[in-house]
Amino acid sequence: MRAPLDTVVQIETPEHIVFEHRLAGPARRALAHVLDLVLCYGVLLLVGIAILFGVVGGAALSGELSSLAKASVGLVLLLVFIVQWVYFAAWEALTGRTPGKRALGLAVVTTTGRPIGVREATLRNLLRAADVLPVGYVVGLACQLCTQRFQRLGDLVAGTMVVVPERARGGSPIVLRPPATAAELASLPQTVRLDPEERAAIELFLRRRGQLGAARERELAELIAPVIADRVGAAGMDPVRLLALVFDLAARAGRDEGPVSSRGGS
């Protein structure tokens, strides 16, 4: 069966470690681009106004356009050039993201998941001129529709993609409330092992408790509780409580297997 449709791409390192990256598609990238354009042309507008009032205005009062005023117009043209050709490449070469991408939490990386360098940043931004054709990034959009990693022409040539790097989350530990009673502990084995998928699914469920409603929580827990109950030999227990207890026991077992410094207090 084909993998479910998603905006995630998996990258395997030479050491066969698989990383998942969440891709940024046309919507996020377009919004980031608009933010960059607003920033660039906003600054440009301010500079232009300052020049208009400060230099050209003064020259008009004195009745002649000084060489300083002409140089200022040249400066504006230079800024336009910088905005179009240097701004994106320079930011991405230096930090891997432009301010617009930073605002939306995006970053440009290579298709192997590494940070991009000057070569990649320059290439992908030079090809922007082709992506923008005939107008409004139609070529770039069509290209993103056809590629697995939402790559425009510039990305394909430079071997890059735009991702949403996962922020390191210090997820708060899930606390069993109320704590396990002696009777509950007696009805369960001392250690319970859950495979990574089970652990992730039950953790997701426990983190969502309180947002779903008691009836829905029970309905969901009943999908998996019989399987777990069979394995640990705990029949007749409330399914939601069973999942919470089993997860807690498995988490404790995991901590006890780790170094002493990582173990819980009691």
Add this chain to the structure above:
Amino acid sequence: MTAAAAGRGADAPGAARIAVRNRPLLDVFDLAVRFVAVHAAAYARIAAVVLLPGAAFTYLLGDGVSWWIGWPFAVLMAAVAHTPFTLYASRVVFEEGVTVKSVLAASLRSLPGLALARFMQFACIAIGLAFFVVPAAWIGATLLYLGEAFSLERGGAMHAFSRTQRLAGAAFGDAMLGAGLLVTLHAAATLLGDVAGRSALDGLFATTPPEPVWSRGGSLLATVGFWCFVPYAATVKFLLYLNVRTRSEGWDVQTRFAALARRADDDRGGRA
């Protein structure tokens, strides 16, 4: 479509054709791009039946009578034309062997009730507009999931109105931003259709492009741009609906638990 119905889909929710999880708003817009690209062939067949007549009527009305009548007609018709795309997307996510024909037949059956619901929706938004933009935007966001609630939950127009309010209320920020983005993108697609189309006609085919949209308030190319956006808009709205239900009803948990339960069944079957 209820959570239980999703769970009992032909292939069970663990086999949903998209990864069901609580997504940020813009991720939904991105996923919709991928969804449309993957199902482009089926969408094209639906579009040939639904969108071509809509575009033709819009152009004939706008060009022949007035674009002041053509565009409101297009907006109302496009809202109704969302239905087959919504139904196709919802079925293809949870079921095998979905045919365009069955989707079109189901859409046709729901047409009278849906047209009435859509008319009421636009009447509400028009009344909101009479009090300036903010009330209209609020009403538009509140009624964002009307089509999905009507088509997928099959409870009638009044049920759909109460459901869309509850669904939008569960994540009102997303509904408001989503509705705003969709309207903005639809307007942008309409303009882009005109500008890019004229540019292509002029540059690539060396023919004289038609008058731009701003000279008469509408054009054939703008009409094409407007109607081409409909499948994407319908997909975004369906995925937003799926997202809000995932958030409020734990469909992401359900798909994972169902997959684990099925795996356990398979293991037992293998051992037996």
